[in-house]
Structure formats: C-alpha cells, structure tokens
Amino acid sequence: MKVISFVLGLLIFVPVSYAFSEEYEDAKIYWKDEIVSPNSFAKITVEDNDMNHKEYPHFADKLSIIVWSDSSQDPIELELVETGIFTGMFSGKIYISDSQGQGKSLFVNSGDFIYAKYIDSTTTTGSQIDATAAAVVKVSGKDMTEFLEKLDPSMRPPTKSQVPEWIKNNALWWGQGQIDDSSFVEGIQFLIREKILEVSPPSDKSQRSENIPDWIKTNALWWAQGQTSDQEFISAIGHLIGLGIISIEPEVSSQDSKPKSTIGVDPELEKCKEITKAYERLNCEKEAKFKANVAWYKENADAYDVGPITFFYPGLGTPGNTFEINSSGQALLYIRMLVENNSSENVSLFCSGPSVCNYDIWNGQKVFKYSSQDFTSGQIVLKQGDQKEFNMFFGPNIGYGGTEFEYDSSKEYFFRISEPWGSFNIPLKLQN
Structure with a gap:
C-alpha cells in the first residue's frame, strides 16, 4: 500500500505543462533581418515552446531578453510577447538609432554588430544556456558580405526550411484536440507572413469555407507522428489558404516610421569621456543622456x-x-x-x-x-x-x-x- 500511495502522489503533483511535453527543447533567437538600417526598428524573435504556458489557455505569454551593440555595450532589457496563444514564438522590436539620447533605443554606428541574448533555463541537457543572435548595421553604399562573413554562423538567422520543427508540437496537440482550430491557424499564419514557412496557395480559390475539413486535422496528426511527408503537410496548408481559412495578406502596421526629429551628440556627454574614474564617468553619462x-x-x-x-x-x-x-x-x-x-x-x-x-x-x-x-x-x-x-x-x-x-x-x-x-x-x- 505504501508503494501504491507513493506512485499516486507523484501522479498528483506532475506539473500541468508536462501533459503537453515530455522533454524540453532548446530555444532559438534571431533578428528578423541580418542587415539592419540605422534609424529604423529591428525585430527579434525567440522560439521557446517550453515558455508556452498552456495551463493559462486564454493568455499569450511573455519573456525578456537583453540587447546591445558594439557602440553601446550597456545591455537594454526588452520584453517579447507571444505572437498568439500556443505559438511558442515571441517577438519584439527595438529602435536602432545613430544618435544618442533617443529614449529606449539602441545606439549604433554604421558597421556595428548588434546582439540579442536570451537565457534558456529549460534545455535538452538540463543546463542553462545563453542563446545569442547577431546582425550588422548597414554601411551606406557598401557591400555587406564581408561583414556578414565575420558573424558566427550560430548567431545568424536560421536558414529557411520547409517546416520549422517546433510546429510539429502544435500539429500534434491540434490533432489530439488539446488546442483549438484558431490557435493552430494563427501559428501557421504567423509563419507564412514572416516568410519562415513558404506555402504556395492553390490557383483555384473559388471554394470558400469557415470550417477546417476533418481530413486536414488527420493529415496534421499523421505528419506530426512522422507518417506523412513535409510536402503533404504543406499541401494541406495550401488548401486552407484556398478555403480562405488562413489569410496571407500583409499585416497593417504604422510603426516603422522615422521619428519626427533627432538631436546630435550632447556636449555634456562628450565631456563625460574626460572623466577617468569608471563609476563617475558612467554616472556622468547616465545624467547627460537623461537630460538629452x-x-x-x-x-x-x-x-x-x-x-x-x-x-x-x-x-x-x-x-x-x-x-x-x-x-x-x-x-x-x-x-x-x-x-x-x-x-x-x-x-x-x-x-x-x-x-x-x-x-x-x-x-x-x-x-x-x-x-x-x-x-x-x-x-x-x-x-x-x-x-x-x-x-x-x-x-x-x-x-x-x-x-x-x-x-x-x-x-x-x-x-x-x-x-x-x-x-x-x-x-x-x-x-x-
């Protein structure tokens, strides 16, 4: 009886999230573009399905990363928000500025490398890892190939594959009825619009529907279990586009506008460089930046x-x-x-x-x-x-x-x- 009671106790206290995943996955982080322009917004994405807390099924999750550049090595904390419920993909943006004193923006010079780091505590090895991504700030009129070649390949955006591996988890949960149709569809829509997943819609779009055919859910489940190919899964997604269930129209956005004006380097900030003691110089720079x-x-x-x-x-x-x-x-x-x-x-x-x-x-x-x-x-x-x-x-x-x-x-x-x-x-x- 003691043994039976002990086993039952273990079953009672298993965390809810384990009902969806038996083992952890390593996170990925990357800048959307590996070449970014100064005075524009740069987008960062983290893929970490372990941070997709499904015990709260009606809310998107959040996580934090830090960003810095060669010219501004004081890390800036940035919050990323899940792109939709159950996607396990988190995105955020930061303004890349070539002028100092621009509020919460990342100061850069042309040719700088910019970095983003996410600390992943739920990994396949059980050890904490630092996932880091890098991109380069464009130098006007110059071929950026030589800059890109200097980047560690592990820090560059992932090469496009037909289907990201993590989406198989969503397909499995959807096929088993653990997440609803809309949660699965919004994850697929995000991948298509971000050009992570490339799907060609069928030429005939005359047939429209508001409901997903049962055979597509079955196909997704078989694909997640390795019984069908990537191409068969992609064909099914193309069918959903043809039915009008998945939209691939560009998103509405007004955020990439340039700020109204900028101000040059503050003379007070330049004076701070003359201070030799590190902590006094940092305090001086902090105060000067705030005044600017x-x-x-x-x-x-x-x-x-x-x-x-x-x-x-x-x-x-x-x-x-x-x-x-x-x-x-x-x-x-x-x-x-x-x-x-x-x-x-x-x-x-x-x-x-x-x-x-x-x-x-x-x-x-x-x-x-x-x-x-x-x-x-x-x-x-x-x-x-x-x-x-x-x-x-x-x-x-x-x-x-x-x-x-x-x-x-x-x-x-x-x-x-x-x-x-x-x-x-x-x-x-x-x-x-």
Whole structure:
C-alpha cells in the first residue's frame, strides 16, 4: 500500500505543462533581418515552446531578453510577447538609432554588430544556456558580405526550411484536440507572413469555407507522428489558404516610421569621456543622456498639462511608440511618454495591476487594460521638478482583470488618465 500511495502522489503533483511535453527543447533567437538600417526598428524573435504556458489557455505569454551593440555595450532589457496563444514564438522590436539620447533605443554606428541574448533555463541537457543572435548595421553604399562573413554562423538567422520543427508540437496537440482550430491557424499564419514557412496557395480559390475539413486535422496528426511527408503537410496548408481559412495578406502596421526629429551628440556627454574614474564617468553619462532625452521630448512631443503633471507624448513612429496588427489579428500598441512634476509637492502616478490602474485606453465605448508596464512597485513618485519616462503596452489579455486590446478603424482611441489630481484623454491618432 505504501508503494501504491507513493506512485499516486507523484501522479498528483506532475506539473500541468508536462501533459503537453515530455522533454524540453532548446530555444532559438534571431533578428528578423541580418542587415539592419540605422534609424529604423529591428525585430527579434525567440522560439521557446517550453515558455508556452498552456495551463493559462486564454493568455499569450511573455519573456525578456537583453540587447546591445558594439557602440553601446550597456545591455537594454526588452520584453517579447507571444505572437498568439500556443505559438511558442515571441517577438519584439527595438529602435536602432545613430544618435544618442533617443529614449529606449539602441545606439549604433554604421558597421556595428548588434546582439540579442536570451537565457534558456529549460534545455535538452538540463543546463542553462545563453542563446545569442547577431546582425550588422548597414554601411551606406557598401557591400555587406564581408561583414556578414565575420558573424558566427550560430548567431545568424536560421536558414529557411520547409517546416520549422517546433510546429510539429502544435500539429500534434491540434490533432489530439488539446488546442483549438484558431490557435493552430494563427501559428501557421504567423509563419507564412514572416516568410519562415513558404506555402504556395492553390490557383483555384473559388471554394470558400469557415470550417477546417476533418481530413486536414488527420493529415496534421499523421505528419506530426512522422507518417506523412513535409510536402503533404504543406499541401494541406495550401488548401486552407484556398478555403480562405488562413489569410496571407500583409499585416497593417504604422510603426516603422522615422521619428519626427533627432538631436546630435550632447556636449555634456562628450565631456563625460574626460572623466577617468569608471563609476563617475558612467554616472556622468547616465545624467547627460537623461537630460538629452528630456530635451528631445520637449522639442518633439505634444505637451498635455493634467493638474500638476505635464505629459509629453511624441506620437506614433517615435522610439517606444508603435502600433501594429500582427499576423494573428492581434492589435499591439506600445506607448512611451515623459512626465514632469510642475508643483512644489510630491505627486504619484498609480498603476499596480490591469484592474487597478489609473491609466488605460478608451475608444468612446470600450476600455482596454494594459498587458505590461514599467511602474516601479505600482507607482511613479515625482518630486518637485522631477521628470520620468514610462512605458505601457496594450495587446493580449494577461489576466488579473486585464483585457485584450482590439482595434476598430471607425473609432478614435485615447490614452485615458484618471488620477485624483487630474484627468484627461490624450488622442493617440491610430488611424492609418
């Protein structure tokens, strides 16, 4: 009886995620383009199906990476969001700038290598590994081949194969009924639109349907189990495109616009280089960069006075402010603002959770709660004359009273402020 009880105890405490995967997989990280242009957004993708927490079936997951460049080796932490529920693919973007003092952007010079690192703690060996990707910043008018040849092959974007191996897991779970049709389809759509999976749709698209034929699910299950070839699976996906179930139209995006203006290297930052003591030089550079960033906001952003606080919002297309609709139809809105206390007293901005936050998005009918934000311990405390930059992201529902951000082109969207000391609606101008 003791042996039986012990075995039963083990069964009770097996984590839910093991119901989907018996062993871990090594993660992959890569820049979308191995040659990036300065003053543009660069996209990073992490494939880590072990971070796809299926015990929360209605929410997309998140993870963090760090990025740096040859010219700016202080790492910047960047949050990536799962491209859809159950995809196991996480993506994010950072602005690549050749000017310093551009907020949360990565400073580069032409010819620099830029890096992204993800720490994978769930590996096939059981040991933690650092997955690193690299790309090169374009030098105008120059053949970049010699730069690319210097890159470690393991850090370059993966060569395109017909079907990424990880999608077999999704096909298996879908065929076994562990994930629904929409979750499987949105994963396939993402792969096609990102040109990771190349599928030729059939020439005859006259037959349309809203339902996936049973034979395609059976085909996917057989393929995941190794009973059919990659080409047979790809043909089935092509059939779904022909039925109109999978869309391969380009995504709607307004995020790759160039910032309104930039400012040159701050003289104060140049003076910091004369300081010989490392910690004093770093403190000097940090302060100089912050002053330059504040000056950039005051030159480029619209100012909104709300009680004792001024909100500086530079608008879409500037570092940290982007809007797009991804391949699965999820609207993604990133907002970055500077706030300044104009009063003689301390003032707090409060936001401790999606359901308990004085900041949200409003379209005149519906309220949308954030997916992530960087308020320290749920608030930003500003002393007299203080300035502070903050970030908020609206997208998938993360739970805890959150909501999924939805975009309706017929409506206007506002960043809504509802503090005890003042309220205001800042227009976001999301219309394309």
